[in-house]
Amino acid sequence: MILKRNLVFLMRTGLYYIIFFTLNIQLLFALPSSGQNMDKTQLTLGLKNESLAAAFKKIESRTEFLFAFQPGQVATYKKLNIPQGFRSLSTTMDLLLENTDLTFRQMGNSILIYKKAAGTRPGRQWNENVVMADTVIHGKVVNKAGEPMTGVSVVIRGTNKGVTTGPDGRFTTMLRAGQTLNFSAVGYKTYSLKPSAGSGDLTIILEPEASSLNDVVVVGYGTQKKADLTGAVSTVDVSHTFESKPLNDPAKGLQGVVPGLTIQYGNGGLTANPDIKIRGIGSVNGTSRPLILVDNVEADDLTVLNPADIESISVLKDAASASIYGTRAAFGVILIKTKMGRRNQPVRVSYNDNFSWSTPTVLPDFADPAKELIALDSAGRRASATTTPQLFGMELEKIQAGVVNWEKNYARTNTGLEMIKGEDWDIDPVSHISYFYKVWDPKKLMLNKYTFSQQHNINVQGGTEKANYYVSGGYSDDQGIWKMNPDGVKKYNLTGGVNLSVNNWLDLSAKTTFRNYEYDYPYQYQNYWYYFWRWGSYFPLGTYQGNYFRGNGAYLSQASKSTLTDEYTRIDLGATIKILKNLNVRADYTIGRDNAIRHETGGPVNAWDFWTAGQLPLTNIASASQNVTNYYAGRYLVNTLNAYATWQFTPLPGNHFKLIAGVNVDNNENINFKAARQGLLDPSQGELGLATGTQTAGADNLTSPGSPVTNPSFSPNGHGKNAYAGYFARVNYDYKGKFLVELNGRYDGSSTFPVENRWAFFPSASAGYRISQEEFMQALQPVLSDLKFRVSYGQIGNQDLGSRSLFLPVLNGSTPNWLNGGNSVQTVTQPTAVAGSLKWERVKTLDFGTDARFFHNHIGLTVDWFERNTIGMVQPTSVPSTFGVSGPYINAGNFRTRGYEIGIDANYALSKDLTVYGNLNLSDGKTVFTKWSNPNLSISNASGINYKGKTYGEIWGFETDRYFTSNDDVAKSPSQLALQSGNFKYGPGDIKYKDRNHDGKIDGGNMTLGNHGDLKVIGNTQPRYQFNARFGASYKGFDIDVFIQGVGERKFWGAGNIVIPLYQGTDILYANQLDYWTPTNPNARFARPYANNNTGAIAGISQGSGNYYPQTKYLLHLAYARLKNLTAGYTLPAAWLARKGIHKLRFYVSGENLLTVSHVGAPIDPEITDGESSSTGRTFPFSRTYSFGTQLTF
């Protein structure tokens, strides 16, 4: 019986004066004109010392009526006596309740039992007045999509009386005339309604609230209402960030989303590792990486997560919010909570997919070799002063002539891959040098215009009264850009979790996650990108007699597939114990296991080797050491226990306390090794047992995909163990929601440090004043809906110093040059020196913030200003050699980061159908050294050379004046002799630098702050003024979301030919670099060509020489604004879908990086800083992506 089940449910919820009815109630407060009549219903009943409840049960069993009552009110009546008799139900009820303070009323075929008002007489209360005073209201709460909403609280305003909606979104409650109902749910705007008689069955639509003060934010070991936050905590709009996007790595989705959280990818490869920082660089040592916690357990590698499984993300930016996590949280915390079903939620099955096509954003263009070779030839002549410049013996002049001839005679006919000797190429009969003339389109030939990716996710979630569960599976497949032997990532995720109430004081939870990551790639014979961009488009990409010439084509076409397989498994077990009302204990134990194996097999590669002198041989161009199979294995395990108690109490009205105290222990271990064997029997079967050559084994750092490049837990000898432990406590106090105080402390231990220095205490505090709650502020409502001022201060120790052995006197193993009895012997070095004074680095953060909301909470503003001081950064000491070993590290340097974050958000429902929202964020920070040991105040663009007052990331270089116009001009200008190296002599068309110190010569002085010649700081590598904006709207079923992200200022001085023309020899000039100085092109972008512009005459500044010393003219501008994402979707009408048993169906299209505004100064994407062989831009390109997909829930 439906009613009965609901009744029981209702009673469990423990609400007063609530009556629950069946779904099919038609009348509100009408007389019982329909259905059963109590007067006409008759029954036989007699009671002997029986309880009222038992009596109701008997009546229920003998009539069609059911009772609704409060057990507590009924329980007191235990000894009722009624003579056996046949009576009407009305009479029976009168008899039953005669000597009680209860009364009854019929509602349909239910009988409500409730306390009668004082002074009324016992028995039947049935008249119009009573009915009008207690109106029954019922209806359904749905979201905009028309989906029923469970658990919405429906409360009578000004009281604490109310109900919650059931699984079908329905509610029923009673109301007196003039009372108002408030409907509220987390993440939705509260809806108020004053029902009137005759309202009928109501349908309430709740609007989502973009930034509700009632939002619950996940913070360290708990949650907090947004309104009560006193620390600098940002949350991520998960649905807009991760849904409807081609993402297989959550870090990619997080890029640019949170003010103060910087995520940078140096290249666009499938396995590129992100550099993740909160509020910029935190220490010159280690990675300054925030602690990333997935369900309270560290997960360094975010690719283990399926973005579709993420429920919420909080970013804890200041010390006060992060310090509860101890030393590993020195640079902030990213808290990720994964999805779990909800109690009393019907089964929901969701499926979504995405199909995407990516194409590079920016690639350099190859030049027409006929023009390019002229410039290369003149550059070569200028640099070598010898006869005719050559490349692999080919005289550039002769190639140029050959190319011109080819373009004239063969370009139209010779379009195949097979190269015709005598036309497309030739061999010089005297020198036996091969010459190549055919002009290729290397990008078209070697790269895919579009690469395809797909993702599929399915999850099932739901819950009963005692349990909730979540099961999901995900699959993604991404293809790489090379046409031959492309790389690719396949990823599978499986997750299953359940929460269970065992009894009224114990909840248990279990969750397992499995991720399989498989990266396939061709054996790396050489740096393919480096060589792809190394020479002009006349270099032979085709075949002769079916065989490739030496180059990428030969290697890639014959390379075996290499594979990296990474299996990550995690099991979380947890329990919540309710000890007292308001006091519970939560304990979680997690094991994580990450096993990775990389298998690479080389083998011979046959090609025409035009690199060797003499007759052109068709030979194996792979080295003997590449005839090898390599196995790398890495195993990482982590065991984590979190246990903490939460106690809330209110000793005096308005004074609310919340206490959390607990313990966190974590240990991890990693094992990394490599085994290799040369001499493959068959390269298609690259196994250790199927090779006959030299075998080697050793430690090797196999990092997981997505993990930081310098893995701090990696031990150089292949086996490392770490353990961490901490006791933490937090007190939250609020006075009437107006004054908010939070105190945190953590006593933290880390095995990274020597025994005597392992434990330390890190306190922090924060406070907030919600001034808008004051009486005197009420007048400003509703314009200023909410205003809070926050301040926080705290300190945390940093234990990530790059290598733990800094703290330990390590004796490293080595093999001496000595044999004993015909055997090699092992020895150890003397122990490294460790300063007795060495301490943890301390990171102190002060944060002032304010949160304000305007116009009925529609517009919000959050501003944070912070100062973070990193104290006692370790640096190696410079001791005389007489010390006998490298100087130990000491705590010598400090730096200070100051910055701000500003966020504005808005959300308006303009009409029933049209909602718009948007937010804008801006953040910035700058890091300045306040102390550093550098007695000479030497300057350098190399890392590690710092001085007091230095801004982290600064680039020293010259100020460009103009081009020299003549030799006479050179002679009359300040001397640039100190800059000349090799055969380079300044002349017309070369760069004239500014004589900033007016000493008549251009130089770098002695590279100290006191004497840096004409150098100045020309830029900074750190991103500044990072901004993002999101705008969106939904109209009926249509929705659109636009996300723009950018960096306001960032400079970079790269290396290699893409960013510095003719950096290396006479290798190549790209199309954009043909704009070089000639007497007839005096305003060219680039100077007069000279081959070899890599190493200059000034030590300590970045790469570049001659015309390309680091300078203002050629500094790269990595500032950009980019349309990171645009998504448009359509959700089919709910009512229509409901008939088909479908809850939601949405189709969408989405684009990534659709538009970019930037002026890099070189043909590379503004986000690219990587490059193979230190050659900026020679790497996987960033992509523009078009995708579409479906979201289906039933």
Add this chain to the structure above:
Amino acid sequence: MISKNIYRLLFPLAVLLLPACTKYLDKTNPDTEVDPSYWRDENSVRTYNWEFYNLFPGFGNGTGTGDFYFTAFTDDQVSSSFSQFPVTTAASNGDWNFSMIRKANIMLQRVDGVDMDSTAKRHWKGIAHFFRAFQYFKLVQEFGGVPFFNSPLDISDSTQIYKPRDSHQLVMDSVLADINYAVANLRVVDLPNTVNQNVALALKSRICLFEGTYRKYHPELNLPNADLYLQQAKDAAAQLMATGTYSLAADYRTSYSSLDLSSDKEMILYKQYLAGFLTHSVIGYTNSTTLMNGPSKSAVDSYVCSDGLPIQLSPLYKGDATIQALRTNRDKRLLETIDTFYCYAGSLVSGLTSSSGYRPSKFLQPADVQQSPNNTTDAPIFWLAEVYLNYAEACAELDQLGKYTIVQADLDQSINKLRQRAGIKALTLTGPQTVGFADPAKDADVTPLIWEIRRERRVELMMDGFRFQDIMRWKKGVYMDSQKNPNSFLGARVTPNNTVHLDANGYIIPYAAGSVRTFTDPKNYLSAIPTSQILLYPTGIQQAMQNPGW
């Protein structure tokens, strides 16, 4: 209520106590050895000790250079490229290295705590003293007085870290104390071919001969006790000779060209080379098309004839018109040191070419599988020949100082054994400091006896890495001055061709015209302290850190 729920508290309480066990954090990387827990037993001490043996370069490692043949900056060889005494002060110098001293000092502090018997502890402390002495000896040879440390420094100890140089006298007296400790405490027999008491005696004779003659011939330094050092040099050599453990191999070249020296009775300590484990390239460098550092005219002329007389006196000398004439009736060691043909610019033999025309053949070994790199002949480190030479020289110097009267038996039990093996007549004492003849080429500053003993040392240890320091301790830097000793800058007398440069007499001039090597006294007796190191010291003592003339 509480009592009913008390059991609910047990679990969380148990959890809260967990990390109280501080052992939980005792996680060191299993793959890392950390001081002082490293020091467990004698094996760990022995493992620690092996790195000291890197101080013995021998023939070199891999394709690197070693003590033999490669130490061509002497009057014995003309380097393949012109090399001058440094003129300017270098910013850095890899020899200014105190790493093995700290290593030894740490060992001295730890050995007592290791679980082994007291004899073993004394032995291993002896090892630390031995290598500390060896390293300081090398530092003093090159730089003079250096800061002396007998315990490892902590970074907080800035007075020690930045202390000025100690005197030559103090450091060498400490070295003597170290080597004496080693002699007294080292095992007579440890593992085969490791540092033991006899090796310590050999080193002691080397160090004390150096120091005794250095103090005698550098009076400007006012160093006392030259005689005491010479006495100790003589005694140490004598003690070693008296053990009867060692005897000369039948052939001179055995020491330099054997694939296995393990059963060679002449070896006190040698460096073993084995294919696949450790190889050198001495044969490779003297058997490739790379221009070789050939022996100089000065070196070749210093070999006597079989009658024991210098070439200017001996009737057996056939002149140097051809290599055949040159090789006739000569010290067998010459025949084994240079090849039977001339090879030089424009006149290559099988691709071989030497700067002086003389092809060094002393280190060749036809049975070595790899004639270019990866050579596996063993290298002598301490061997009896040097001990004999040390003994004879110490006796003669003591005699000259009037502290001892050298007798014929002293020569017969030492260098005359070498001369006998070399097929030349024994040296005969004919009176105080005289040997019956006086070489016209003799340095006027020394007696005929000492001249002949020094000659003996030069030819026996030709290209073995001793000559430069011998010149320094004798204060004879002029031997390396190209104008004062032109023969050190000439090669063989060869047939002219279009390429090779010859002087008026037909001798090879290995370097371009105008290449002059000048020895500056006293500047070039010591190397400069690298300036980058001096800059690390307080400005007040920087001046005093540098050596005279720099």
